[in-house]
Amino acid sequence: MTQTPPRDPAVPDVLAPAKLGPVTLRNRVIKAATYEGLSRKSLVTDELIDFHVRHAAGGVGMTTVAYCAVAPEGRTDRRQIQWRPEALPGLRKLTEAVHAEGAAVAAQIGHAGPVANPKSNKLPALGPSRHFHATTTSFTKAATRADLDRIVRAHADAATMAVEAGFDAVEIHLGHNYLASSFLSPKVNHRKDEYGGSLENRARLSRNIARAVRDAVGDRIAITAKLNMDDGVPGGFWLDEAIKVAQWLEQDGSLDALELTAGSSLLNPMYLFKGDAPLREFAAVMPQPVKLGVKLVGKHFLRAYPYKDAYLLDDARQIRAAVTMPLILLGGITGKHVMDQAMREGFQFVAMARALLREPDLINRIKDDASVRSLCIHCNKCMTAIYGGTHCVLTGPLTGPLTRRQA
Template sequence: MGNSKLFTPVTFGPLTLRNRTIRSAAFESMCPGNAPSDMLLDYHRSVAAGGIGMTTVAYAAVTRSGLSFDRQLWMRPEIIPGLRELTDAIHAEGAAAGIQLGHCGNMSHKSICGCTPVGASGGFNLYSPTFVRGLRADELPEMARAYGRSVNLAREAGFDAVEIHAGHGYLISQFLSPSTNHRKDEFGGSLQNRMRFMDMVMEEVMKAAGSDMAVLVKMNMRDGFRGGMEMDETMQVAKRLEQSGAHGLVLSGGFVSKAPMYVMRGEMPIRSMTHYMTCWWLKYGVRMAGKWMIPAVPFKEAYFLEDALKFRAELKMPLIYVGGLVSRSKIDEVLDDGFDAVQMARALLNEPGFVNRMRDEENARCNCRHSNYCIARMYSIEMACHQHLGEELPACLKREIERIEAKG
């Protein structure tokens, strides 16, 4: 325990954290009206009080067209006072506050984002069901500036860091991946061309971040399905982000639209997911086709580590490990492997005070049993762990959770 790096400070650009833990930007679904709520504040305060180095508020859309859920943040001046209360509460507990900024690209619907969804290329999105319009080249500089403006709003709201989402099949990722980018102009084709939009965004972001905001970028090491990006290309993306001056990379993988469980691992509890849905045809569609739409991928602790180590060997910049961390011993191992910090989400939903407990217990392990119930309900209502619900779950959901946990 004496030589563990876990409770030593770590620096990303202008920001130093009290320890090497970060609450990853897992979508909380706690922002009705696309604005922060008391529930969001209470949740992040509890994680900050639980000992985290930094807690990251999930997915704030940089424009209205970037919203993928109706309970998601949208960065605009009106919500700054509410976000300021949130960052003040986090800082009062001794933690830093980060916010993830992104645009969902084609993964939306007119009813949520107020327009025909836009992406790297046009087409049809089966999951929303909706037609998608490919962005014109002359619209891209303004889209990149929206990221920069959101960084400035984040600073105004008291955040210490931003995490730019360039993975998981969101807009930047849709430009990067050959499976979603079918453009014939200078933003499509070769990897150099596919990286152009990311370069534009990073230029605006670094300019806006100046000398007082830390900039992290979340990216894919693999897209997680055939025809997506593999490591030969993503390594070049990482090196480009290193050149762009980002202060740290969060190494993830998967595409929420094509390989969602590659991101989270385990099985999606379809029954639980559909239980909370209000749209009747979606409820039945997902219940019937869910197993096929969302194939299970086995969970194992630190499931991205093997891939992430290859990036550690090739890059000099700070790297943050995310993916399946639930125990102190594994976290120590990851930090000893040369990663600068670790991100967790499900572990802290299960136990907001997990970081404090790790300080006291060398063999601390959280009680998350990977049923993914928390993720299943997040699509409709706020993210929560089934072990801490006020209400009694219906028997059919209990059975489903027990079955999945018994497999784990």
């Protein structure tokens, strides 16, 4: 029988309890935000609650509810949860159900900006500058300073409501060319005022949002942010700038941890995911004329990138070397061997997405057998399932909550 080598006591045990700001998680594994496609009329549904209960029962330390918009025009679809008093009863029901399974729960808060769907929302999408969005075949409206002030306040209000709803943490969305991320990108941000030009100006909105959230909630809940390391497009936001923004966010003292991501939902969505680009499946769920466009030129927009475990680690190491704040490693976390590598390299938490869509009980299985590896094949067809409820297409939609007794 092969013996497990002794663990280095200086390296955190990824499956042991850990502090995230004021919150103690039962382990260092976070279910990353993956838009569930299960909210209706911007409100929580029983299906959305069941989705997160399954992940909580499956053993994660914290599950993340995605994506909760701070303003009506900031939704990528009109069905998405929007922070407002009418949403609070359902959100409380969700947090109570997750807590009953022993896990913590975070709410991802943000504004989709140029990624928002103005046709679905019946409101103009906002961006740093006028920009054509191929998926919605529409132009964004350049946000005014009054818009930006309103949106900063809306993030603070959303975080306050998250406390009231029983969330343990909020994750501020600063990635994927959503509004704050689009301001960071010199490819998308062509402004000439104090929000454009220099990196300091382009980072102003992200820093103002994080500061407003911290001022609103103090240390009542944990505050994290999802930050792009690069957009994956020439002329976009890149790692050298991300390092400086991470340092500024650390200096500001607004965050308890930073989750590192990459890619642009606006310009290069597959850059984050790595693996296959399911063009046929994307075309099948898109309306015309987008469906035809995907068939004709989709391979130029939905590019396939080679997959490897911990595929964001090389870039994330450079952020790790530049800041001391806790960091969350995302991307290709498929088993305990990758989690342990992240811990050895100085990351405090890991975040998992597709692997948990494939197997919501994966963490419990890893606890029982450290050699267990994810069954996810990185086909990325789960991305096309959001319109009917996000799930792994290989297993089919799960129905009803999975409790510990069933796990």
